[in-house]
Amino acid sequence: MTRVFALVDCNNFYASCEKLFRPDLKHRPVVVLSNNDGCVVARSQEVKALGIQMGGPVFKLADDIKRHGIVCFSSNYALYADMSDRVMSLLEEAAPALEIYSIDEAFLDLTGVDNCTNLLAFCQALKRKVDTHTGIPVCIGIAPSKTLAKLANHAAKQYKATGGVVDLMAPERQVRLLALIEVAKVWGVGRRISKKLQGLGIHTALDLAQADINMIREQFSVVLERTVRELNGIACIELEQVPPTKQQIICSRSFASRITDKTKMREALCKYVTRAAEKLRQQKRKAKVVNVFIRTSAFSADEAQYSNSLLADLPYPSDDTRELIAIVEASLDTLWKAGYRYAKAGVMLLDFYDAEHEQGELFSSDRPQIQSKKLMQVLDKINQKGIGHVYFAAQGTAPVWLMKREHLSPAYTTNWKDLPLVR
């Protein structure tokens, strides 16, 4: 049976979430900024029309922001995650199988659906449903492979006449669309690969689809080879209904202002590892390897640069914040070099083990701390319930390196105090 995939992608997701609760901004240009209000990470339609690029640093856009009256928001992940849940649960109701691919995208497996109903009509109805129930506009692309579904979605966004839904099941429609799309827009083709492809005379998605598969494998990799097959309508990438268990957990941040003091750095790293340990326990895993990194800013070319990381092994897998803090502190003692202006740091947890099924160490005298599990459970419970906030002294009490979030919108959907009022 021919496979049928649909990709549902929310339009300008973060910007749409912000506009939802601010009807006064309906036709105004809106951008959402990254952590520290550093870069533009989402743009409303009006902003895209102005030609403002994604990922650009905000300070370089100061003129544009003023001239066009662009409204800026700091990223409000609590709001976006909640709106995402609402969209995803509607999709889940409608489709036989669903893969949540990112906060604003989901693949649906619609194989066999065309036996009972028209695919295009089915997806148009789904789009309307999401719109009426959540207010978030989406576009949908339908195709026999995920990579083609991505391109169909791209076309649905780009061409107004499609009404936001494109059915790319027919091979002749695939050829026509692929000829119009630059190769760099293909899922899995990034900056480096597209540059190399251009050099080989491959400019459009159709060129890539028709390229010699052996040459692609030799010159690039099995990954791009798979992309070529997918462009030819052969489904190689399956729907992943169950998210795979994580291999690593990263907590890292750029600092709102540079750090030159070791104590401040230690506090920051302890905060990150605490957060990472919370995520670890949520996933019911223990980690045996911890990677700590600190670095200066690569953008300040005139400044002295230093970047280093250290992998450290624990004697046994752990999810105990105290043990992880200890190893992070020891790592910092090795890594730290005074005299630099540090811009970013982070902690990575690796080499996971199942927290429920522990492997004892026969010859080692190292033993996990007694009562560790109970203590961590109590800690997590207190911090979750908002009864209060318990934290380790190592984090410090004056977080001067905290994030800059000057344009934060209220938690409209996740905090009673912030519920929008209708008068």
Added chain:
DNA sequence: TCTGGGGTCCTAGGACCC
């Protein structure tokens, strides 16, 4: 002054084994 954060997968090359 100010340039995100969190992930995955693949490959090449070195270490090591027989």
Added chain:
DNA sequence: TCTGGGGTCCTAGGACCC
């Protein structure tokens, strides 16, 4: 003096994604 070939495992780094 002559110094193989095949395999595995690990790691660092590159490339990609949203």
